[in-house]
Amino acid sequence: MTGIVKTDQIQGAQGTTVTVPTGNTLAVTSNATVGGTFGVTGNTTVGGTLVNTGLITASAGVAIGGTGSANTLDDFEEGTFDVTIRDATSGGNTGSVTQTNKYVKVGSFVWMQFNLINITTTGMTGGNVLYLTGLPFTPASGSFGSGSVIVNQVNIDNNVYDLNLFQNAGQSYAAFLQNVDNSGSTSAPVSLFDNSTADAFGTYMIQV
């Protein structure tokens, strides 16, 4: 039969499904509304703008501008983390701090933002390096996190011109590095931070 069939409903004769046989195509040339779940086992091509008001899940990733791994976003996550102020990378003596730290992970890259207020070092060993431990992610081999920090009440050593937060590859902790004029850098010990009044704010990126 050719031509137009006018009907308000189509129902399967044998069951609840109306099947378009293999090799045939069901073409909808005007608007269509699906009231239930719309399942597609093959590929889907959308020529116009795709508007979705619900959640889009893409467990295999989203390819943008190409289909290779360099163009595929396969992970996104955002959250918070707390650091523990220590005079060791684990164990040792702990201090305290008021903190609101955040991270965002896009693909294999992670940005961490530190907001550390009133770093308290009571009970910590002054000569030991001060560490921020328990960080949410660990840099892969060849990657490291480094970023300048704004600080309050930190008594840097002589000839130091800058203070950085630094997280090395394979390490789940960070420390403050002092950049020394015309020399290398040194880790900042506990004694540089004025007890209960030192603050530090900074951001860096790592690859995991």
Added chain:
Amino acid sequence: MAITKTEEIRIIEVVQTCIIQIATDTVIKEDDVEISRTRKRHSIIPCGYSRGKEDTPDKWVWSDTDISGEDAQVQAIANAIWTDSVKTAYKAKMEAQTTP
């Protein structure tokens, strides 16, 4: 209207042989319907060192990590993977880097 707040460990992952990264979600539900989910992460390592800023690795003081405050699942994984040989390898790796 019942509001509940629970914590769920969503991810426990071991990276670079022995570092355990834990992601914990805080879930808020109203009448058993989830209305909010936020994530917090932390990590633990098998052992750590303390040192003065000029100390070379032979002067570092090492101690094992206390995991008594971690979730039972995390403790089980840590106890399974943090063998003496793993700790030795981890120490060697950290000492080779020296910074920070």
